Each structure stands twice: as C-alpha cells, then as structure tokens.
Amino acid sequence: MxxxxxxxxxxxxxxxxxxxxxxxLINIPVVVLAFLAVVAWLAESQRQRGRWIDAGGVVLSSVALTALTYGLIEIGERGWTDAAVFGPILGGMAALALFVLWERRPREPLVDLSxxxxxxxxxxxxxxxxxxxxxxxxxxxxxxxxxxxxxxxxxxxxxxxxxxxxxxxxxxxx
The missing domain is CATH 1.10.287 (Helix Hairpins)
Incomplete structure (x- = not known):
C-alpha cells in the first residue's frame, strides 16, 4: 500500500x-526481505495431481488484459478517438466478455465466478x-x-x- x-x-x-x-536497484532489499519472509512463514504446499489447466481461460484473460492495457497506454500518444486506441480497448472488452462466458463452462475454472x-x-x-x-x-x-x-x-x-x-x-x- x-x-x-x-x-x-x-x-x-x-x-x-x-x-x-x-x-x-532499490527493489533488491525489498525482494530479499520478501524472500526471507516467505521462507520463514509460508508453509510448503502440496502439489495436486491431475489438476486440469483452464487453457481457454488463460488465453482469453491474457488477450483481454493485453489489449486493454495496450489501448490505455496508447491514449496518451494518440487520444481516445484513434483506431489504435479504440480498437484494442473494444477488442479487450469483447475478450473479457468471452472470458466470463467461458469461465462458466470448465469444471476447474481459472476464476470461480460464484x-x-x-x-x-x-x-x-x-x-x-x-x-x-x-x-x-x-x-x-x-x-x-x-x-x-x-x-x-x-x-x-x-x-x-x-x-x-x-x-x-x-x-x-x-
């Protein structure tokens, strides 16, 4: 925070x-402290065998976040009305909507919408x-x-x- x-x-x-x-370089001491805290206080997790990876969710969320991020970054250079901004933002929103629809299907979703x-x-x-x-x-x-x-x-x-x-x-x- x-x-x-x-x-x-x-x-x-x-x-x-x-x-x-x-x-x-200022991040090095922070990373070292975080690593030591993890080693000291975080319990070892057990690997669950046979877990299914929601590849569709991974792809859709990656496309959505990449397109939205790219569109937002380009606003500063091109403005809201440029196709290089508007297109990726609309595409990212569409991919995000598809992600939500997709996540209702798998038995082990990437994000549990419930x-x-x-x-x-x-x-x-x-x-x-x-x-x-x-x-x-x-x-x-x-x-x-x-x-x-x-x-x-x-x-x-x-x-x-x-x-x-x-x-x-x-x-x-x-």
Whole structure:
C-alpha cells in the first residue's frame, strides 16, 4: 500500500540524484526481505495431481488484459478517438466478455465466478482494482500535466479513499 504514493516520489528523487538504474536497484532489499519472509512463514504446499489447466481461460484473460492495457497506454500518444486506441480497448472488452462466458463452462475454472455472488468479495475486488489503477492514473496525469507531484497527490487521495471505505465495504451486505 505504501508503494503507490511513495514509489514515484522515491523514484523521482533517485532519478534526480543518481544513475537511472538506481530505480531498479532499490527493489533488491525489498525482494530479499520478501524472500526471507516467505521462507520463514509460508508453509510448503502440496502439489495436486491431475489438476486440469483452464487453457481457454488463460488465453482469453491474457488477450483481454493485453489489449486493454495496450489501448490505455496508447491514449496518451494518440487520444481516445484513434483506431489504435479504440480498437484494442473494444477488442479487450469483447475478450473479457468471452472470458466470463467461458469461465462458466470448465469444471476447474481459472476464476470461480460464484465468488462474485458475495457482495463483500465483489466490493473488495472493486476497491482493490481501483487502488491498483494508481500507476495508470499517475502516468496519465503526468502525461497530461508533466507534473509528478500532482500525479502522486492523486494516488494518495485514491489510497485515503480506499482506506476509509474498505472497512465499511462489507457492512450490511451479508
């Protein structure tokens, strides 16, 4: 949760004071600590034999996310009305719709859609997705204004809203 507001600030400071590769090197201590935490606290999982891989779900979700991501990235360069933006976004949305239809079929789906019947799960997923769009929001604001500080402030506001509403998200939905 701290990476969204402080990551761009730290990255900007590193770029202003050190070599550009330092923004990647800063992750090494974080990865080492995460690895040690996994070794210390995460139990070994048992492999389940004979599990079926939902290849259709993997392909459809990959196509959907790739097309949507590409379309969103191209907005900054080309604008909303360009076919190189509109086409991939529409294609990604179509692939996402096909993914949802596909996931109703397999015996072991990639995503168990029945989880979304639980309003708490759905609200939590929406809030987490909103928080995860912080880097896209920051990039769009930076492209539009050239100001990373404004982009960081938008992310901080998004995180504060998320923190304020997350505990209340499931109330009255059981």
């Amino acid at each position: 701290l990476a969204f507001p402080f990551g761009p600030l730290l990255g900007g400071w590193l770029l202003n004071h050190f070599w550009w590769g330092s923004v990647f 989880l979304f019947a639980n309003a708490r799960f759905t609200v939590g997923t929406v809030l987490a997705t909103a928080a995860a769009t912080g880097p896209v929001l920051a990039s769009a604001l930076h492209s539009a204004t050239g100001n990373w500080n404004l982009a960081d402030m938008a992310i901080i506001v998004l995180l504060l809203v998320n923190a304020a509403f997350s505990p209340r998200a499931g109330r009255g939905t059981a």
